[in-house]
Amino acid sequence: MNFAATLRIALLALRVNKMRSGLTMLGIIIGVAAVIIMIAVGGGAQARVEDQIRSLGSNIIMVLSGSMTSGGARGGIGSQPTIFEDDAYAIGREIEEIQAAAPTLRGTGQVVWGNTNWSTTFYGVTPDYLEVREWSIVEGRGFEPAEMSGAGKVVLIGQTVAKNVFGDDSPLDQVIRVRKVPLTVIGVLERKGQSMTGQDQDDLILMPIGTARKRILGAAQAKSRSVSSIMVKVREGADMNQADQRMRELLRQRHRLQPGQDDDFFVRNLSEILQAQEASSKVMSLLLAAVASVSLLVGGIGIMNIMLVSVTERTREIGLRMAVGARARDILTQFLVEAITLSLIGGAVGILLGVGGAMAIAELAGWRTELSGSSIVLAAGFAGAIGVFFGYYPARKASHLLPIEALRYE
Amino acid sequence: MSTPLIRVDGLTKDYVMGSNVVPALCGVSLDIAAGEFVAVMGPSGSGKSTFMNLLGCLDHPSGGRYWLDGEEVSQLSGDELARVRNRKLGFVFQHFNLLARTSALDNVGLPLLYSAMPPSQRREHAAKCLAQVGLAERMDHHPAQLSGGQQQRVAIARALVNDPQLVLADEPTGALDSHTSVEIMALLQQLNREGITIVVVTHEHDVANFAGRIIGFRDGRVIQDHANTPSDAAALLA
DSSP, X not given: OOHHHHHHHHHHHXXXXXXXXXXXXXXXXXXXXXXXXXXXXXXXXXXXHHHHHHHHOSSEEEEEEOOOEETTEEOOTTSSOOOBHHHHHHHHHHOTTEEEEEEEEEEEEEEEETTEEEEEEEEEEOTHHHHHTTOOEEEEOOOOHHHHHTTXXXXXXXXHHIIIIITTSOOTTOEEEETTEEEEEEEEEOOOXXXXXXXBTTSEEEEEHHIIIIIIIOHHHHHHOBOSEEEEEEOTTSOHHHHHHHHHHHHHXXXXXXXXXXXXXXXXXHHHHHHHHHHHHHHHHHHHHHXXXXXXXXXXXXXXXXXXXXXXXXXXXHHHHHHTTOOHHHHHHHHHHHHHHHHHHHHHHHHHHHHHHHHHHHHHTOOOOOOOHHHHHHHHHHHHHHHHHHHHHHHHHHHTSOHXXXXXXX | OOOOSEEEEEEEEEEEETTEEEEEEEEEEEEEOTTOEEEEEOOTTSSHHHHHHHHTTSSOOSEEEEEETTEEOTTOOHHHHHHHHHHHEEEEOXXXXXXXXXXXXXXXXXXXXXXXXXXXXXXXXXXXXXXXXXXXGGTXXXXXXXXXXXXXXXXXXXXXXXXXXXXXXXXXXXXXXXHHHHHHHHHHHHHHHTTOEEEEEESOHHHHTTSSEXXXXXXXXXXXXXXXXXXXXXXXXX
16 A cells, blocks of 8 residues: 555544644644744844844954052042053954954043933944944944044934934034033944843943043043943954963963962953853743743643544544555554644644744744754754654554454444 | 456465464365456355455455456455455445544545545545435535445445445344345345446345345355346335
């Protein structure tokens, strides 16, 4: 007996009992849909973390000023200016694992334009800053070399600042005042959204580092060339820890620290923190998928249950089939194909429902969901496997019936 | 005379029930020639049904030998018996055993699913057999839409669809009224005239009287085996 005939027999038997077939499939439908939706929800959460990593920029190490202890009171990070613009240039130049090192000078101030004003954070940066943070300019242009060297009175603004200060007006070529210094807006930065700590990353303005130092922060800063922090981007594929280590060594050497003396700076590997968060969200989505798989398992047991009932109910049919020449193998195949067909059709409907459900959740609840092809393939494969696994026992039971006893069964 | 279609020699069958061994058949030896119409009679518990199941290759004998069409089938495996049933035997049951919610045509074609016949010929062949039993117009009817007599005709068509050498009918009229019973027996007689060997199990003398040979069973043994002048069922109907 060929496979097409077996399939036809199985489909016929399923069609004869539409209601029961439908109810049996329901278990698999719900299971498959649940797996797909849960994986999509988990994937969405993971994608959000990944987005945050991307918005920070990947492979980032921060170098911060050390702390100062005076009269027994220990200051916090940055209380002592110990890192300098030249440290950043040296890191970028001398360590091959480093793609770019961006010195930043940080300050806060009121941005004034006409009769509106907005309190924000300003950063004095070099063009490397945009490279490190993988940040692009959506409108206007970046800093030009002349503006960098000559402390040009130009500024790039974040989306939040643009919205709050300019509203619907175009900010380009407008002159804003920061601490009474007039600066021309030359560009608007791409939206980054919230950082993982919930901070609005778009609430800032960027200006050439010289501008911040000489024109805004004033004389004390102008002399020392110290910076608030250095943001370092490690090359793709390079060893983060080795880059970290070599950077420490370079800074110790430049700062003339003796062996045994503490570092006068702090190094923070931000990517590591995010990666830990990513790992935890992965665990989370795995957990969700595991819970959903339980319902798939329950659906499979439902199939076994119904198939067992079906074998008992159709004992005479099985006896008849044997009497007219079906071998044990034919009966086994028929019931196995019935179970697999049930689970595969259920799986297909479940996939549709799962994809629809994930979309509906994204639409209605506003959660982010990520449908992945692999989760759909996985769910379909799992549904088929469940058909084989839970269909085998009833099918074997059917094929082991003795023809005369099956025929006499009342 | 050439080799008989059926030859059984010392056939026994014991059923084991717990620690008891219940003998159902105690050494039956007989021959049935091709083209015979045999009625197997006996009260319940006489062993006639057990004998029938052994003839039908539905069960293995406990002892003795059985040749069907020159092939010794008493030693065959389950799968080989299935092949023998499929190629050489046709069954008619008391309660028809048709598949519910399945058309008459598909019911008749069922044995062909397990045969080597290509799918394209199955339908045609099944339709031919239905026509042979006078149900050409009812091909798409389900068993529930047919009368008892018509259902048994469908079952007979199913028994014929593989061109068997032997049709075994187990109380074929047991669930039918007397008029319909005669119709069914007329059909079986007609098939017998066309060359098919028929063995009918029954406990009714009226039914056995349509056969050309009557074998009586009691307590697992053959107690009588004689020729009979069959009454013509078709003539009774006319």
